[in-house]
Amino acid sequence: MKIRKNYILAPGPTPVPPEVAAAGAWPMIHHRTPQFCAIIKEVAQGLKVLFQTQHPVYFTASSGTGVMEAAVANLMSPGETMIVLECGKFSERWSEIGKSFGCNIVPVKVEYGKVVSPAQVEEALQQNPKTKAVFMQLSETSTGCVLDVEAIGKVVAKTDALLAVDGISGVGAEPCYPDTWGIDCLLTGSQKGVMLPPGLGFISVSPKGWKAVEQSKSPRYYFDLRAYKKALDASDSPYTPAISLLYQLKEALKIIQNETMEGMWARHAWLAKATRAAVKALNLELFAERPGNILTSIKIPAGVDGEKLVKTMRDDLGVTIAGGQGSMKGKVMRIAHLGYMDRFDITTAISALEIALKRQGFPVKLGAGVSAAEEILWEDPK
Numbered sequence: 001m002k003i004r005k006n007y008i009l010a011p012g013p014t015p016v017p018p019e020v021a022a023a024g025a026w027p028m029i030h031h032r033t034p035q036f037c038a039i040i041k042e043v044a045q046g047l048k049v050l051f052q053t054q055h056p057v058y059f060t061a062s063s064g065t066g067v068m069e070a071a072v073a074n075l076m077s078p079g080e081t082m083i084v085l086e087c088g089k090f091s092e093r094w095s096e097i098g099k100s101f102g103c104n105i106v107p108v109k110v111e112y113g114k115v116v117s118p119a120q121v122e123e124a125l126q127q128n129p130k131t132k133a134v135f136m137q138l139s140e141t142s143t144g145c146v147l148d149v150e151a152i153g154k155v156v157a158k159t160d161a162l163l164a165v166d167g168i169s170g171v172g173a174e175p176c177y178p179d180t181w182g183i184d185c186l187l188t189g190s191q192k193g194v195m196l197p198p199g200l201g202f203i204s205v206s207p208k209g210w211k212a213v214e215q216s217k218s219p220r221y222y223f224d225l226r227a228y229k230k231a232l233d234a235s236d237s238p239y240t241p242a243i244s245l246l247y248q249l250k251e252a253l254k255i256i257q258n259e260t261m262e263g264m265w266a267r268h269a270w271l272a273k274a275t276r277a278a279v280k281a282l283n284l285e286l287f288a289e290r291p292g293n294i295l296t297s298i299k300i301p302a303g304v305d306g307e308k309l310v311k312t313m314r315d316d317l318g319v320t321i322a323g324g325q326g327s328m329k330g331k332v333m334r335i336a337h338l339g340y341m342d343r344f345d346i347t348t349a350i351s352a353l354e355i356a357l358k359r360q361g362f363p364v365k366l367g368a369g370v371s372a373a374e375e376i377l378w379e380d381p382k
């Protein structure tokens, strides 16, 4: 059999650094011990740096959707109104969770690839003065858009409403300052910007948000944040934590603190810029109105079979990128530059894209995209 190397450039799970992978192999230690408390103490500190917050960051053994559910269950009570900025598959998930918890959903909807503007949020808040909270994404992974959380935070801050932000793909890759931007609840998962395998959720709540947590009448047990607070105050966890993932988190947070958050954001911006330059050089079009730094979404050009393109890249060339979700299936491809990634991840992905396009007869000058990317990547990120 031929040797074929695999490369993953999907927006989660993302590649795991070798020292993080190795940390997962450490033997079990019991979680109710001073030794494990020391690990919790260390990661609790590192998570505040990752989140750029003064408030505690709680961790759960779940994927990111678990902490999305935690946000709804702890901030909202049945019958209360939540405004959801619907601009992709993941923002639609906020509405689905809200419905399951009996909330009154007010969607502010735009076409896939576009973003909800601060003015639209302002209008929705004026029309729904009893709104309990606004739910949005930092980065809408299904379309590749980054939202203007800072500007929307200013609009929400003029009202009594809370602001909850799903940063599952954005945290680590896109600048985000929850404490100064008026974010009352920020959350992320482990398998994207945090460079871990899947299985951990992270969530922080502002003091204003915490009042809602105390008052919520929603049914909750595993994701009742009051239990997580009580435990974390004692450097403990309420239930058996994902011990191996926490060993790995400790390593990942060391890497993050060494690079610094500013360094992480600059690296992601640099990789994104190079990818966009390659797209342009290949005469392809960006899909996102406000392209973010976690992934580049590209329109599938006429005459190209989008699903086949992604399949050729993955199954024949060993390069996994993502296709489009839902109604975007076959119409978009998404190349992630998220987490543990460097310049040659980008040149590899672009090279594979050129080959896959050529195999479908799309007019492509081999190397044109790679060359454009290298014009950005030959220097280090600023």
Ligand SMILES: *Cc1c(COP(=O)(O)O)cnc(C)c1O
Residues within 6 Å of the ligand: 012, 063, 064, 065, 066, 090, 137, 139, 140, 141, 166, 167, 168, 169, 170, 189
């Ligand atoms: C990946 C992702 C999710 C879903 O997270 P899971 O870990 O798959 O539950 C939700 N929101 C955003 C923005 C994402 O990128």
